[in-house]
Amino acid sequence: MAALRTKIIACPTVGEELRSLLPDGFVLEMLAYGLHNVPENLHAQLQASIDATGPEFGTILLGYGLCANAILGLNSRRFRLVIPRADDCITLFLGSRREYLRQLSLAPGTFFLTKGWIECGEDPYTEYCALRTRYGHEKAHKITRRYIQNYTRLALIDSGSYESEAYRKYARMVADYFDLTFEEIPGSNELLGKLLSGEWDKGFAVIPPGQVVARDLFYGPEGMP
The missing domain is CATH 3.40.50 (Rossmann fold)
Known part of the structure; x- marks a missing residue:
């Protein structure tokens, strides 16, 4: 059998x-x-x-x-x-809930990104671009800024499973555009x-x-x- x-x-x-x-x-x-x-x-x-x-x-x-x-x-x-x-799934990407909570204790206002989230368009800049086609730059930017107003850091989780340079550049661009601190953190x-x-x-x-x-x-x- x-x-x-x-x-x-x-x-x-x-x-x-x-x-x-x-x-x-x-x-x-x-x-x-x-x-x-x-x-x-x-x-x-x-x-x-x-x-x-x-x-x-x-x-x-x-x-x-x-x-x-x-x-x-x-x-x-x-x-x-x-x-x-x-x-x-942030816990899954970081390897443990303990590490997830540790990262939040370092910077409670952290917006996490991974390769998958970038490819799925789950980030503030993609949201802004979608809104811009409907409302124009000024209103779209204002809406997106309100959405991320409690965030201070954008953290790219690197699991080491893929070439990360393109995703690093994109994540850094998003952080710079919205005046967030950028950091790349190791995943597990x-x-x-x-x-x-x-x-x-x-x-x-x-x-x-x-x-x-x-x-x-x-x-x-x-x-x-």
Whole structure:
């Protein structure tokens, strides 16, 4: 009897980091990034993807954090679900929640960027350009400045998985344009590596078939490390 396979469902930003780490035989499914904008839509799409998974699989890994509670209520009758205990994917890119909190303690107003977020257009300058086509420079700039008014630093997370020079130049340009301090900080694939290798320590929630993903798995006694 063939061993059951493993499926990974992730957003494109996390999926890009996973590609270089993916073991043979694992199946990666990436959902549209824009689903994050409406958590209910992300939840519905995640559940649909889980439900559509074939019987040749035994485990589904989710390349998501809580993501505005979009994963709460997910369940599978047939498969084990494994989810990193993380508020959002910044923790996944930095390797631990401890490092995420440390970075925020250094500069609470930090706007984080990665290769994936830049390619998905999730940055203040792309937002400004979209608004400019509708409202013109002055109003678009004012709206975008209001959006980032609490940010003082733009931090590019470099995981070391790709050539970063082009992304570094772009991130520095965005920081300069909006008068933010630019900093490049090292990322870590430790959490993502453990997710793929099955080293599911206290940094992961393992949900057996039939059990619902509940908030106390993240914030209760067995919550985030």
